Amino acid sequence: MKSKDFISKIGLKLIVAVGIITIVIISAFSYFSIQAQSDVLLSQAEIQANKLSETIKNSTHSSMLQNKREEIHTIINAISQETSIREIRVLNKEGRIMFSSQNDLIGKMVDKQAESCYACHTADKPLERLPINERVRVYKIHPDSSRILGVINPIYNDKSCWNADCHAHPKEQKVLGVLDVKMDLTDVDRQISNSEFRFIIFAIIAIVALSFIIGFFVRKWIGKPVKELVTATNQVSTGNLNYTIKSLGKDELGILAMSFNNMTKKLAEARMQLFQSDKMASLGRLAAGVAHEINNPLTGVLTYSSFLLKRTKGNPEVQEDLQVIVRETKRSREIVKSLLDFARQSVPKKQHADINEIIEQAISVINNQLSLKQIKLEKNLESNLPQVTVDTNQVQQVFINLIVNASDAIGKDGGTIKISSSSISLSSFGTSQIKRAICPKRHDLMDNEIKIDGLPTVKVKINSNGEEGLMNLDPVYGKHRHHFGIEIKKGKSVQVSCPKCNTSLISDDKKCPKCNSTIFSFEIPSQGMFEACTNSDCGWEKWAEEDDAGKKEFVEVKISDNGCGIEKEDLAKIFEPFYSTKGQSGTGLGLAVIWGIIDNHNGTINVDSEIGRGTTFKIRLPI
Amino acid sequence: MSNKRDILIIDDEQVILDAVSKIAESEGFKVDTVLDAKEALLKINQNNYSAILCDIMMPEMDGFQLLDKLNSDHKNIPVIMITGFSTAENAVNSLYKGAVDFIAKPFTFEEIISAIYRAIEYGKIQLKIENDKKGNKESSVIHVPCPPRYKRLGNISWMNLETQGTAVIGVTDMFLRTLHSVNNIEMMESENIVVQGNSCAKFEAENGLIHNCLAPIGGRIIERNEKLLTEPALLEKDPYFKGWIYRIIPSDIGYEMKYLIPCSSDRM
Numbered sequence: 006m007k008s009k010d011f012i013s014k015i016g017l018k019l020i021v022a023v024g025i026i027t028i029v030i031i032s033a034f035s036y037f038s039i040q041a042q043s044d045v046l047l048s049q050a051e052i053q054a055n056k057l058s059e060t061i062k063n064s065t066h067s068s069m070l071q072n073k074r075e076e077i078h079t080i081i082n083a084i085s086q087e088t089s090i091r092e093i094r095v096l097n098k099e100g101r102i103m104f105s106s107q108n109d110l111i112g113k114m115v116d117k118q119a120e121s122c123y124a125c126h127t128a129d130k131p132l133e134r135l136p137i138n139e140r141v142r143v144y145k146i147h148p149d150s151s152r153i154l155g156v157i158n159p160i161y162n163d164k165s166c167w168n169a170d171c172h173a174h175p176k177e178q179k180v181l182g183v184l185d186v187k188m189d190l191t192d193v194d195r196q197i198s199n200s201e202f203r204f205i206i207f208a209i210i211a212i213v214a215l216s217f218i219i220g221f222f223v224r225k226w227i228g229k230p231v232k233e234l235v236t237a238t239n240q241v242s243t244g245n246l247n248y249t250i251k252s253l254g255k256d257e258l259g260i261l262a263m264s265f266n267n268m269t270k271k272l273a274e275a276r277m278q279l280f281q282s283d284k285m286a287s288l289g290r291l292a293a294g295v296a297h298e299i300n301n302p303l304t305g306v307l308t309y310s311s312f313l314l315k316r317t318k319g320n321p322e323v324q325e326d327l328q329v330i331v332r333e334t335k336r337s338r339e340i341v342k343s344l345l346d347f348a349r350q351s352v353p354k355k356q357h358a359d360i361n362e363i364i365e366q367a368i369s370v371i372n373n374q375l376s377l378k379q380i381k382l383e384k385n386l387e388s389n390l391p392q393v394t395v396d397t398n399q400v401q402q403v404f405i406n407l408i409v410n411a412s413d414a415i416g417k418d419g420g421t422i423k424i425s426s427s428s429i430s431l432s433s434f435g436t437s438q439i440k441r442a443i444c445p446k447r448h449d450l451m452d453n454e455i456k457i458d459g460l461p462t463v464k465v466k467i468n469s470n471g472e473e474g475l476m477n478l479d480p481v482y483g484k485h486r487h488h489f490g491i492e493i494k495k496g497k498s499v500q501v502s503c504p505k506c507n508t509s510l511i512s513d514d515k516k517c518p519k520c521n522s523t524i525f526s527f528e529i530p531s532q533g534m535f536e537a538c539t540n541s542d543c544g545w546e547k548w549a550e551e552d553d554a555g556k557k558e559f560v561e562v563k564i565s566d567n568g569c570g571i572e573k574e575d576l577a578k579i580f581e582p583f584y585s586t587k588g589q590s591g592t593g594l595g596l597a598v599i600w601g602i603i604d605n606h607n608g609t610i611n612v613d614s615e616i617g618r619g620t621t622f623k624i625r626l627p628i
Numbered sequence: 629m630s631n632k633r634d635i636l637i638i639d640d641e642q643v644i645l646d647a648v649s650k651i652a653e654s655e656g657f658k659v660d661t662v663l664d665a666k667e668a669l670l671k672i673n674q675n676n677y678s679a680i681l682c683d684i685m686m687p688e689m690d691g692f693q694l695l696d697k698l699n700s701d702h703k704n705i706p707v708i709m710i711t712g713f714s715t716a717e718n719a720v721n722s723l724y725k726g727a728v729d730f731i732a733k734p735f736t737f738e739e740i741i742s743a744i745y746r747a748i749e750y751g752k753i754q755l756k757i758e759n760d761k762k763g764n765k766e767s768s769v770i771h772v773p774c775p776p777r778y779k780r781l782g783n784i785s786w787m788n789l790e791t792q793g794t795a796v797i798g799v800t801d802m803f804l805r806t807l808h809s810v811n812n813i814e815m816m817e818s819e820n821i822v823v824q825g826n827s828c829a830k831f832e833a834e835n836g837l838i839h840n841c842l843a844p845i846g847g848r849i850i851e852r853n854e855k856l857l858t859e860p861a862l863l864e865k866d867p868y869f870k871g872w873i874y875r876i877i878p879s880d881i882g883y884e885m886k887y888l889i890p891c892s893s894d895r896m
Contacts, residue, residue, distance in 0.1 A: 293713060296712060296713055296714070297685060297711075297712040297713045298712070299712075300712030300713075300714070300732075300733040300734055301641045301643060301644060301712055301733060301734075302643065303733065303734035304641075304643070304644055304647060304712070304733045304734035304735060305643040305644070305646075305647050305734075306734065307734040307735065307736055308647035308648065308650075308651055308734070308735065308736070308737060308740065309647055309650070311736040311737035311738065312647075312650060312651055312654065312737045314737070315654075315737055316654075331736065334734065335736075337734075338732075338734050342714065342732070355816075355817060355819075355820050356817075394817065447793070530877070531850060605821075607819075
């Protein structure tokens with residue numbers, strides 16, 4: 006593992022920043038801590054020196070009185086044997102060194118400006134009393150030498166002195182001399198430098214340890230996710246939009262990864278759509294070309310066969326065959342035409358027809374394909390079904406497409422496709438769909454942008470509690486899966502109006518029969534009025550025309566397979582144009598076209614699917 | 629016989645020329661064929677055709693250009709446009725430019741024959757009107773003019789916008805005249821959708837031929853004139869009012885109106 010990998014650049018910056026902060030903190034801390042320590046040590050040394058000084062003064066006192074100079078010398082020399090004591094000396098009032106642990110200095114005069122005299126002799130007139138804390142001085146003889154602690158102890162005149170036999174000191178004299186003890190501070194200095202060293206070591210260890218910890222976590226929390234993100238962006242830049250970053254946790258980078266995944270997903274969808282629409286455009290060009298090219302030979306077939314049909318009136322056997330040719334050529338003509346109409350939403354040419362016949366025709370077209378794929382077809386068609394008014398070609402196309410889809414879902418191993426037809430009657434409540442809606446000024450209220458369960462909704466403007474917003478009504482009568490743009494507070498009155506011209510849709514003369522709130526209404530062209538309660542909790546709706554029609558008769562056709570099934574998330578989208586699960590092998594229009602055809606027939610198409618179990622398409626056509 | 633006249637067929641595909649010739653000849657017409665429009669113009673100048681069948685998509689000069697040329701040369705020969713690229717735009721545009729009919733390929737024997745008969749009949753009526761005008765005679769053709777507020781698709785069908793946004797559509801008097809009389813009408817059911825330039829009703833003429841009426845505008849049928857089924861004569865009696873065919877909710881009126889000819893221009 007290279008150090009470059011280990012510490013990413015962010016890590017290095019963090020380490021430098023934290024290192025600087027650590028150094029500053031530790032330096033400040035050590036400065037004050039060492040300062041405090043040295044103060045303590047010094048004051049201990051002072052106390053020690055003061056005590057020593059007092060001891061010397063007291064132990065030499067009697068010898069002084071008796072003027073036993075040799076004895077004093079002995080005492081001073083004995084005490085100064087202690088290593089930490091550098092020098093002990095006694096000065097008389099004039100500044101002459103009377104006694105000293107260093108014998109060669111005895112009898113010499115001391116400069117009053119010198120270190121030991123400074124405390125008392127700074128002013129012109131010498132001080133007679135010196136406070137204890139000012140008796141101490143710390144100094145160095147040379148810059149390189151160790152520090153010295155000096156304690157001056159003035160020897161005051163007292164009764165015993167002026168009463169002594171020698172009568173050396175008159176009673177008026179206040180200070181007789183000075184005891185100066187100089188102690189070496191080498192020990193203290195060594196202790197302080199020792200702790201300085203310890204602090205430096207501690208700082209270094211702390212910085213190194215912090216660097217490793219930061220490096221480790223930066224790598225774990227930043228380095229790895231960033232590396233993963235960089236890999237992903239590289240993958241995307243090379244065109245792999247299917248690359249997804251595996252979960253990186255819930256932190257900011259995790260959120261970034263999630264939004265990255267979302268972005269690539271959206272990009273992939275957009276690219277797919279672009280690809281699809283490109284495909285559609287070329288398909289359109291192809292259709293135009295094919296239409297033109299194929300229509301000429303078809304004209305030959307159709308004109309000659311219809312001409313022959315005319316000329317062979319006396320030959321019923323030939324007539325029958327020719328009729329097949331004419332019929333099938335006409336069918337080809339319709340197919341080519343639908344190819345051209347494809348972009349313009351083909352228009353159904355409705356006629357009365359038997360749905361079972363259409364199913365049989367659809368099956369006969371693809372039966373060969375199915376048997377090749379070893380797919381068994383089970384038919385369960387209810388006989389004597391009422392006739393439906395449909396465009397047989399279009400509905401046949403729907404069945405063919407659905408059966409082909411089913412066989413694709415089954416795959417190579419073979420399986421079963423079940424087709425059943427039956428007649429059912431359903432109450433309009435919960436099934437009828439609002440397909441057109443207009444305000445009193447004939448503005449279209451339908452909203453194709455917001456869909457509920459894949460169906461365009463009815464958009465109205467609502468005002469409540471000072472707020473204004475849009476509401477999208479569930480187009481299925483009685484299902485109440487409305488979308489509210491604003492929150493509607495309980496008990497607040499709601500105004501409903503047209504989003505385009507603001508004309509109120511509230512019916513002033515009527516009240517909700519269920520909760521007595523105000524109601525609003527709009528026209529469904531050629532299908533009467535739709536009324537609903539403004540109280541969102543009540544949910545009263547009335548579509549009188551549909552209610553009056555009573556139960557509606559439908560023919561229901563179910564096409565089920567035991568194939569691979571459809572993912573739940575795909576189910577909602579399969580009827581959207583350009584949505585294809587077959588990748589680039591399908592145009593993605595199949596089910597959208599089917600939906601359009603069924604919708605044009607005022608029918609409904611639903612899908613149920615379970616992964617691994619199969620899929621069922623349910624088509625209901627009104628009778 | 630008066631209907632044994634010459635027909636010119638223009639198409640860049642030999643099979644079409646052969647097929648249409650065969651059909652037309654079987655009905656006793658004298659047929660001339662030509663593979664491109666430029667040559668066709670030469671032939672038109674040399675001969676006196678009673679009808680022309682012309683393909684739209686052809687190399688060098690297409691059917692629309694030929695139609696424009698005939699218009700600018702004041703050749704009053706009825707032209708039937710035929711095309712394999714049978715979009716509504718093509719159909720409507722053909723009629724706007726003065727063609728009498730539009731047939732999408734592939735067509736059946738009956739479709740082409742009825743169109744040819746109708747075109748020839750149209751030419752005859754036009755000639756009569758012109759001759760009457762020249763001789764300053766009282767017109768021998770009693771022609772019911774289209775009301776000025778109406779708009780028509782070629783000489784085939786008309787539409788009239790009603791105040792509540794719906795539109796009524798029907799066939800022109802000229803169309804009915806080319807049929808002589810209508811024996812039977814086949815109409816679409818309500819709730820179906822009609823497409824501009826596509827067939828919206830079938831008229832059986834007295835000679836048994838079935839003629840398609842091309843819709844002047846597209847939309848959803850909300851009502852149809854049921855009376856016509858029992859009393860087709862109503863059409864001829866009052867083609868612009870009582871003889872209406874469908875009431876529809878137009879789907880794209882703004883776009884489709886520009887291909888319609890205002891009937892007010894007929895009086896100028």
